[in-house]
Amino acid sequence: MSVASRQPDAHALRDLMVPMRDGVRLATDVFLPEGAGQGPWPALLERTPYDKRAPRANEYTATHPQVFGREELARFFTDAGFVVVFQDCRGRYGSEGRFTKYRGEAEDGFDTIAWIAAQDWCDGQVGTMGLSYSAHTQMAAACLNPPALAAMICDCGGFSNAYQGGIRFGGALELKQVTWAFRHALRSRAAAADPVAKAALEATDIRDWMTRMPWKRGHSPLAPIPDYEGFLFDQWERGVFDDYWKIPALYAAGWHDTMRPLPSVHISGWYDPYAVTAVENFTGLRRAGHDTRLILGPWTHGNRSATHAGEVDFGPEATFDAALGQDFVRYRIDTFRRHLQGADLPPEPRVRFFVMGGGDGRQGEDGRMRHGGRWHVAESWPPDAAEPTALYLHPSGALDQAQPTQGAALSYVFDPENPVPTIGGPITSGAPLMVGGAFDQRETAQTFGARAPGMPLASRADVLVFQTAPLARPVTLAGEVAVTLFVSSDRHTTDFTAKLVDVCPPNPDYPHGFAMNLCDGILRACYRNGFDRVDPLPQGGTVRLVIRLYPTANRFEIGHRIRLEIASSNFPRFDVNPNAEAGNDLSLTRLPAHNSIHTGPQAPSRLEVWTLRD
Numbered sequence: 001m002s003v004a005s006r007q008p009d010a011h012a013l014r015d016l017m018v019p020m021r022d023g024v025r026l027a028t029d030v031f032l033p034e035g036a037g038q039g040p041w042p043a044l045l046e047r048t049p050y051d052k053r054a055p056r057a058n059e060y061t062a063t064h065p066q067v068f069g070r071e072e073l074a075r076f077f078t079d080a081g082f083v084v085v086f087q088d089c090r091g092r093y094g095s096e097g098r099f100t101k102y103r104g105e106a107e108d109g110f111d112t113i114a115w116i117a118a119q120d121w122c123d124g125q126v127g128t129m130g131l132s133y134s135a136h137t138q139m140a141a142a143c144l145n146p147p148a149l150a151a152m153i154c155d156c157g158g159f160s161n162a163y164q165g166g167i168r169f170g171g172a173l174e175l176k177q178v179t180w181a182f183r184h185a186l187r188s189r190a191a192a193a194d195p196v197a198k199a200a201l202e203a204t205d206i207r208d209w210m211t212r213m214p215w216k217r218g219h220s221p222l223a224p225i226p227d228y229e230g231f232l233f234d235q236w237e238r239g240v241f242d243d244y245w246k247i248p249a250l251y252a253a254g255w256h257d258t259m260r261p262l263p264s265v266h267i268s269g270w271y272d273p274y275a276v277t278a279v280e281n282f283t284g285l286r287r288a289g290h291d292t293r294l295i296l297g298p299w300t301h302g303n304r305s306a307t308h309a310g311e312v313d314f315g316p317e318a319t320f321d322a323a324l325g326q327d328f329v330r331y332r333i334d335t336f337r338r339h340l341q342g343a344d345l346p347p348e349p350r351v352r353f354f355v356m357g358g359g360d361g362r363q364g365e366d367g368r369m370r371h372g373g374r375w376h377v378a379e380s381w382p383p384d385a386a387e388p389t390a391l392y393l394h395p396s397g398a399l400d401q402a403q404p405t406q407g408a409a410l411s412y413v414f415d416p417e418n419p420v421p422t423i424g425g426p427i428t429s430g431a432p433l434m435v436g437g438a439f440d441q442r443e444t445a446q447t448f449g450a451r452a453p454g455m456p457l458a459s460r461a462d463v464l465v466f467q468t469a470p471l472a473r474p475v476t477l478a479g480e481v482a483v484t485l486f487v488s489s490d491r492h493t494t495d496f497t498a499k500l501v502d503v504c505p506p507n508p509d510y511p512h513g514f515a516m517n518l519c520d521g522i523l524r525a526c527y528r529n530g531f532d533r534v535d536p537l538p539q540g541g542t543v544r545l546v547i548r549l550y551p552t553a554n555r556f557e558i559g560h561r562i563r564l565e566i567a568s569s570n571f572p573r574f575d576v577n578p579n580a581e582a583g584n585d586l587s588l589t590r591l592p593a594h595n596s597i598h599t600g601p602q603a604p605s606r607l608e609v610w611t612l613r614d
Contacts, residue, residue: 027094042340058302061327106248109141117148143248143255160280171524197224241531269299301428310437349377357555363509382479407600419569421449479610486603492536493582503561521549534583
């Protein structure tokens, strides 16, 4: 007998303990449509480590800026004829078991979907939804091909390859994993059960600890909660792309070709850490025959109904609501109606993407720079209308389609004790150290690690700047971004970072101009020949490496410059290379590195972008 038939008048079934294959039970809330005897219905599942009953900060719309409560949100879907299922992930809040971030979500998701499909209030179809971690749980389960899974909406997450976007990137650790682990250790079951451990965490200033790197196991701010310290150091110590990373929960790209085809939507933003994931899942699944959609806006993590990101506003068209003519709640309902209820709805574009730019560059009433932008549609990513373009690095600091005729080496000293500070970018969960978004690349008093508030990052001796002349005509980029560099170093290991910037010309509101970050990337040079092995740099020799940046779409207006900034650190977005032992990110020895970028006919260092034809 199902729970629904035991309680025919109950539309909310609380804390059902759903058994997993190993006997651990996960706390689950089920919301049924009105009229419990009228089912069965298709079900929608969201699995979360953030408390299934707590409102999610992203659940708002342009016309309803107040966050929806969980029951209120569920009611929108039950009114449309869906069962809604919210579940606490293993080891979190009401669920049993031990929480180890990400690693068990494939199996737990598969078992939960099977349980839902077996209930007599479910018609055998299950759709999945959710943001961030709740998107990761979707792709993890989908890799195992649960028979009842019928559609997915992966919002800002769903790891295609967590080693290359989400946990690590370019061989470096994304330090949002540190701030996330610290914040959620405070809210963990272990902290609640141990007042001494909780008091130790509460008395810890994570900002101070970030100035005392590298950390050691047992001697870190997470030491009072060993489980959380353990999974963080596992991510940090495993610098090589090995079997640890090649599990469904972290590496859906390895399962794209074997996943049963099903419709899916992949959503992200230019300032969201999962833009790479969204693009890779869209392209990989489409290549495998899936019905996929991709939506990329000018947003930070989950803020699809906001018009701004950081210090920049993109205009009233920037929201998800404006792009689709409906809010995100209605969009999810219609998507699931299409795929789970057979609704005949108008076809959707394969790809929607927002091209930033076109604004007047002045300061709006909210204090943000008006950069503007508009939506485009396409059938692929990069768009069919885009073509690959190379801009070469010149010894003079120029960035040009013409290759330099003379060779040169541009050198700087990278000191791991004085890293280049992070100012915006595709960041979430970074508080209190960093925030995501578009910012003038100038240090402020709020910049973690700032040593000269008011000064541009480009003025640092360890930042090399290459930029075009002021543009005589607009240039629109839309697609993937990469930088090929010919480099040398006096260390066996070091990092190289790249940042693409739109340099807006001076105006009365910004007399120094506004250097707006678009996307960035990093490469730990000992992984230049593959992330599955450590290959120390040859001292005194020049090698070629390719830095992959995040995707972007931006219109550089007349008078703007396209800028590329090259350095060897971007902290605390990424951990800092100690420059000591190749493959040992936590070496206690920290050494300066003398790094050089080579340009010229024999060393064609270049920026590689996709230029959108008007």
